Amino acid sequence: LILIGLGSVAVSGGLKFGIDFAGGTLIQLQFKNPPDIEVIRDGLKTIGLGESTIQEFGSKKDILIRVQRSEEKLEAVGSMVRKSLMGKFNIDEITVERVEMVGPKVGRDLREKALLSILYAIIGIVIYISWRFELQYAIAAIIALIHDVLVTMGAFSIFDKEFTLVIVAAFLTIIGYSLNDTIVVFDRIRENLRRKGKSSIADMINTSINQTLSRTLLTSGTTLLVVIALFFFGGEIIHDFSFALLVGIFIGTYSSIFIASVFLVYWDSRNTAHR
Known part of the structure; x- marks a missing residue:
């Protein structure tokens, strides 16, 4: 998905910036x-x-x-x-x-500030998760979030939608929502690892995902219903915003389970191999 999105961005000559960024x-x-x-x-x-x-x-x-x-x-x-x-x-x-x-200069300044806002959000996430969990959890969460942003950005390029300040707000919303899902899974993984017994870390992570799966799907499902309603009935002004949320929340749910958690298994197997 990321390669398709990045390929679309490359073929189209970059993202289609709106007036906020292009002037x-x-x-x-x-x-x-x-x-x-x-x-x-x-x-x-x-x-x-x-x-x-x-x-x-x-x-x-x-x-x-x-x-x-x-x-x-x-x-x-x-x-x-x-x-x-x-x-x-x-x-x-x-x-x-x-x-x-x-003007073009104002648009350029807004573009730089938008990128900085996303960068500061990512730095804050790394600090918070490293403090609450461990460094490998922070790295796993960031990889999942970068995946979410790149896929959503690719979707905007594929469907030829404008990238504006409103979409930056949507991206920050996606980051927050996806991170919340990821932390719920991580919290359960940490609890289960404390009493893992003879089970491997991969088995405990799989068990943790199964235990939180219904909560994740129900929360994401109800949120998606609201976003779908906004997408179809919210009017032209918030159409692109709701489109970004629609793609981002769906992909964020997927990445919390299949990317962030899988990275922890990879990290453990890598450390085991070097012992």
Whole structure:
């Protein structure tokens, strides 16, 4: 899965950054009646704003337009968009609610801060798990979390979705959720290892996974039901956010059981071989 995702990123020339990271202009319009998106798209072609993304925002009367171009005169952009739609709609039916611009430098700064936020989260996780458990548990958890993030990132590349600050928030949510699942499994493993008797560590880890499996599946299943509802009925604005959670929670449940725990078995067998 990771290789497929990374292959997609390589073929497409990198992630598709949204206005938050790449810079650009955001325009919110309000119509008296629900407009036809394709009619708006045709109207915008006449003013040369470049590639644009048009979506409903909240109600069907509110439209959000994102263009990959930064404009210094924000009022002029709003006026240009409004005039470009004059031939398609009655000018009195259109209200420019807001116009926001993110310059390339600001976008670059936001991109760096987003990466740092994920890095700081990972460092905090390593410190916490090393303190609560042992170093090998921290390494196992980080490997599982990196797996979750890379697979979700790959899914965004495959489905050509924009990478924005909202998606960074989704990634941090995925990291927290997956880590919680992993810690539950680790806690049971630690308890069972204290009274393992003649059983091997691999057997005790397998037993621990079986003991926590129903809890893991029920928790993830109920969470996924909510996320699926958000994905289908939450509207266009949170569609990508819920998509990231949908992929991340599913993959996170898998990695807690089949990656983090398996790494502990590998670590033990490696240490045994060097004794």
